Amino acid sequence: MKIEIEHPQPGKVVVRAQGxxxxxxxxxxxxxxxDVAQTELxxxxxxxxxxxxxxxxxLSALLSALKAIRQQGGxxxxxxxxxxxxxxxxxxLLDRVFSIFPSVEDxxxxxxxxxx
Amino acid sequence: xxxxxxxxxxxxxxxxxxxTGGGLAVVEGESKPMRSVRGxxxxxxxxxxxxxxxxxxxxxxxxxxxxxxxxxxGLQSQVRLVAWAASDDNWGDILQxxxxxxxxxxxxxxxxxxxxxxxxxxxxxxxxxYELTHIVGxxxxxxxxxxxxxxxxxxxxxxxxxxxxxxxxxxxxxxxxSGDSLSLPPSIAEEIFRARxxxxxxxxxxxxxxxxxxxxxxxxxxxxxxxSGDRPSGMIGLLDPHEARFDSNDVLLLASVAEQVGALIExxxxxxxxEESRRLDHELKIAAGIQSGxxxxxxxxxxxxxxxxxxxxxxxxxxxxxxxxxxxxxESMLLxxxxxxxxxxxxxxxxxxxxxxxxxxxxxxDPGELLQGMNRLLxxxxxxxxxxxxxxxxxxxxxxLGFSYASAGHVDIAIWRDHEQNVEFFPATGLPLGIYPKxxxxxxxxxxxxxxxxxxxxxxxxxxxxxxxxxLGMQGLxxxxxxxxxxxxxxxxxxxxxSLDVHCHSQSLSDDVTLLMIRALPVSDVPVETIPFVIPTExxxxxxxxxxxxxxxxxxxxxxQDERMKLMEDFALAIxxxxxNQIKHAFQGRKGQILGRVxxxxxxxxxxxxxxxxxxxxxxxxWEPIDINNPPESGYGLVLVRGLLDKFExxxxxxxxxxxHLVKEFAGGDMQ
Numbered sequence: 001m002k003i004e005i006e007h008p009q010p011g012k013v014v015v016r017a018q019g020x021x022x023x024x025x026x027x028x029x030x031x032x033x034x035d036v037a038q039t040e041l042x043x044x045x046x047x048x049x050x051x052x053x054x055x056x057x058x059l060s061a062l063l064s065a066l067k068a069i070r071q072q073g074g075x076x077x078x079x080x081x082x083x084x085x086x087x088x089x090x091x092x093l094l095d096r097v098f099s100i101f102p103s104v105e106d107x108x109x110x111x112x113x114x115x116x
Numbered sequence: 117x118x119x120x121x122x123x124x125x126x127x128x129x130x131x132x133x134x135x136t137g138g139g140l141a142v143v144e145g146e147s148k149p150m151r152s153v154r155g156x157x158x159x160x161x162x163x164x165x166x167x168x169x170x171x172x173x174x175x176x177x178x179x180x181x182x183x184x185x186x187x188x189x190g191l192q193s194q195v196r197l198v199a200w201a202a203s204d205d206n207w208g209d210i211l212q213x214x215x216x217x218x219x220x221x222x223x224x225x226x227x228x229x230x231x232x233x234x235x236x237x238x239x240x241x242x243x244x245x246y247e248l249t250h251i252v253g254x255x256x257x258x259x260x261x262x263x264x265x266x267x268x269x270x271x272x273x274x275x276x277x278x279x280x281x282x283x284x285x286x287x288x289x290x291x292x293x294s295g296d297s298l299s300l301p302p303s304i305a306e307e308i309f310r311a312r313x314x315x316x317x318x319x320x321x322x323x324x325x326x327x328x329x330x331x332x333x334x335x336x337x338x339x340x341x342x343x344s345g346d347r348p349s350g351m352i353g354l355l356d357p358h359e360a361r362f363d364s365n366d367v368l369l370l371a372s373v374a375e376q377v378g379a380l381i382e383x384x385x386x387x388x389x390x391e392e393s394r395r396l397d398h399e400l401k402i403a404a405g406i407q408s409g410x411x412x413x414x415x416x417x418x419x420x421x422x423x424x425x426x427x428x429x430x431x432x433x434x435x436x437x438x439x440x441x442x443x444x445x446x447e448s449m450l451l452x453x454x455x456x457x458x459x460x461x462x463x464x465x466x467x468x469x470x471x472x473x474x475x476x477x478x479x480x481x482d483p484g485e486l487l488q489g490m491n492r493l494l495x496x497x498x499x500x501x502x503x504x505x506x507x508x509x510x511x512x513x514x515x516x517l518g519f520s521y522a523s524a525g526h527v528d529i530a531i532w533r534d535h536e537q538n539v540e541f542f543p544a545t546g547l548p549l550g551i552y553p554k555x556x557x558x559x560x561x562x563x564x565x566x567x568x569x570x571x572x573x574x575x576x577x578x579x580x581x582x583x584x585x586x587x588l589g590m591q592g593l594x595x596x597x598x599x600x601x602x603x604x605x606x607x608x609x610x611x612x613x614x615s616l617d618v619h620c621h622s623q624s625l626s627d628d629v630t631l632l633m634i635r636a637l638p639v640s641d642v643p644v645e646t647i648p649f650v651i652p653t654e655x656x657x658x659x660x661x662x663x664x665x666x667x668x669x670x671x672x673x674x675x676x677q678d679e680r681m682k683l684m685e686d687f688a689l690a691i692x693x694x695x696x697n698q699i700k701h702a703f704q705g706r707k708g709q710i711l712g713r714v715x716x717x718x719x720x721x722x723x724x725x726x727x728x729x730x731x732x733x734x735x736x737x738x739w740e741p742i743d744i745n746n747p748p749e750s751g752y753g754l755v756l757v758r759g760l761l762d763k764f765e766x767x768x769x770x771x772x773x774x775x776x777h778l779v780k781e782f783a784g785g786d787m788q
Contacts, residue, residue: 020659020662022655022658022659022692022696023655023696023699023700024655024656024658024659053662053688053689053692055689055692055693055696055756056693056696056750056751056753056755056756057696059752060749060750060752063747063748063749064749067749083681083682083685084685084689087682087685087686087689088689088756091755091759091760092742092752092755092756092759093742093744094747094752096744097742
């Protein structure tokens with residue numbers, strides 16, 4: 001699993017993940033997102049366009065990322081989900097836990113609304 | 117008389133540069149502290165060595181190697197060399213010799229008028245060492261090199277004869293400038309080897325006289341031992357009719373030459389060994405090609421049967437073989453044999469076994485009779501070679517699934533019984549070939565039923581060891597067949613080999629593995645595609661199973677592409693969850709393997725997975741909806757599996773294995 005980090009606007013981070021988010025890659029992904037949460041306290045958008053497979057370990061990693069970012073007072077939005085990823089989220093009802101957006105721009109503008 | 121050392125060193129400087137790619141400078145006393153050699157700043161260690169007058173070994177710096185030689189002790193001269201080279205090829209030793217000679221020339225003769233002559237002499241010798249290094253570097257034919265060395269040495273020393281004696285033990289050969297052969301008694305050779313330095317006539321004279329060796333009458337003699345590592349490999353010497361011809365300068369030179377020639381002989385010997393091993397390797401590659409070419413090009417094509425075979429030698433060549441021949445009565449005689457032992461010796465005998473099989477098989481349609489005849493013919497050769505052969509033979513008929521087998525001490529043959537869903541093993545029916553001149557073998561009648569598979573194999577398959585020494589065994593082989601039996605035999609063989617690889621943790625096999633499979637095709641009109649697989653219990657390997665399902669593609673009888681994609685992705689996720697669960701819970705970090713198959717039927721996808729891990733109890737508790745504000749971080753695996761599949765079960769088989777059964781139904785469609 002590869003991730004790229006971009007800062008499109010002050011206080012906002014776009015994390016682009018690439019590859020399979022499964023039992024093999026989830027532990028390292030968790031660590032990487034925790035590092036992001038430690039340094040970027042505002043809004044994190046996770047772009048999953050290039051993630052074509054997620055399993056329950058991947059879902060756990062997403063939840064762990066959500067909690068870590070929330071604990072730091074931040075917010076995590078997901079965007080550009082592949083059908084396989086959406087299926088996994090829906091079956092586990094986690095689509096109600098995560099805010100899911102069709103594009104990075106939508107996910108970022110949602111972040112603006114949340115800023116007090 | 118003042119000597120301009122810098123000018124004198126002009127030629128060696130150029131030699132040194134072409135030799136080492138580095139630079140060289142001379143320092144006399146402390147009057148001219150060197151700042152640089154070829155424009156380089158001197159490393160601190162070298163500056164210190166120059167001040168303190170200590171000797172340095174090769175001193176590694178970022179740019180290469182540096183040396184500063186100490187002034188020769190016991191001489192008044194303070195001549196030192198500072199040098200730099202790109203690599204350390206014992207240049208330090210050469211430098212030391214150069215300084216010694218230079219110091220000697222300067223110290224001994226500085227007050228005399230013959231200084232220039234001494235220096236010229238020294239430079240001739242430097243050139244000699246340079247030439248010598250070149251000869252060593254080129255490493256062509258050893259005798260040629262030794263010949264050039266004695267002639268080269270003769271040019272720079274005032275000796276009538278220069279000789280080089282090389283060889284092993286007492287088997288010496290000599291190379292001389294005169295072309296005469298020259299020998300030294302072993303006792304004298306030993307004395308020289310013991311000395312490990314150049315030895316003069318005075319020391320050797322008593323022994324030479326005692327041995328009545330003509331060298332005792334020589335005017336002067338100087339011999340140095342040649343060492344290859346710690347072993348003496350010869351001697352190099354100077355001989356002259358004039359008394360006291362050789363001085364300490366010659367001792368120094370001969371010591372240095374001996375050291376280089378010793379290294380040269382060592383390198384040449386290593387090269388001979390390397391070339392020999394390269395040649396053997398090349399021959400083995402050719403032999404391996406010949407041996408695999410001796411395997412049958414094709415297996416008999418018999419209605420209702422499917423055959424496949426594979427032979428994987430542990431080394432380039434081996435003692436396993438399989439072959440097929442037609443009997444006079446039109447039956448196909450199959451043979452799988454394993455010559456005891458490994459590598460080339462076993463491979464040679466395996467070709468003999470093949471020839472005997474080919475000559476005997478046409479005359480016998482009974483496997484027992486065939487083995488009996490083969491034993492009679494092979495016994496004398498096997499007895500001489502003090503080895504034996506295990507072999508199993510089977511006759512296949514074109515009109516029935518009945519067959520008979522006979523086995524000469526071979527490992528049990530295996531039959532997958534589809535109706536009973538188990539593997540039956542059948543033992544040897546006589547002793548291995550080559551034990552007794554006359555042995556009889558009985559043939560056992562058996563029959564396959566549709567869906568059954570007969571497996572002939574060599575013990576390399578069942579005795580393959582994991583790194584802790586645990587063998588796969590007949591149980592391990594049964595487990596594989598159990599998991600893969602509905603697949604085409606070629607696929608089954610592929611998985612058996614992969615499973616062996618996983619079992620051995622990808623270390624190379626220690627014995628040849630031969631597999632010969634015969635499957636009675638099931639009577640069924642239902643088109644079914646079976647993909648068997650095996651993976652090690654590692655998370656990364658789960659992706660292989662996901663890829664198998666994703667690769668089903670057009671094998672799925674669903675016309676709509678989106679629907680097909682969705683089905684594949686759903687099933688891939690479900691199977692991935694189950695396999696991950698097996699790795700986590702059944703193995704808990706231990707190394708093992710998971711066997712399984714994915715089966716595409718007309719209206720459903722089925723996967724069966726097998727592991728020999730800890731028992732697993734599927735939780736009965738119905739799943740509670742999650743708290744959206746505080747979702748648990750784990751436990752989604754089973755939720756997914758149950759949500760994605762129509763059927764999901766886990767059974768314990770024979771109390772030792774888990775069987776996971778996954779079913780996903782779909783609306784079957786006609787691909788056409």
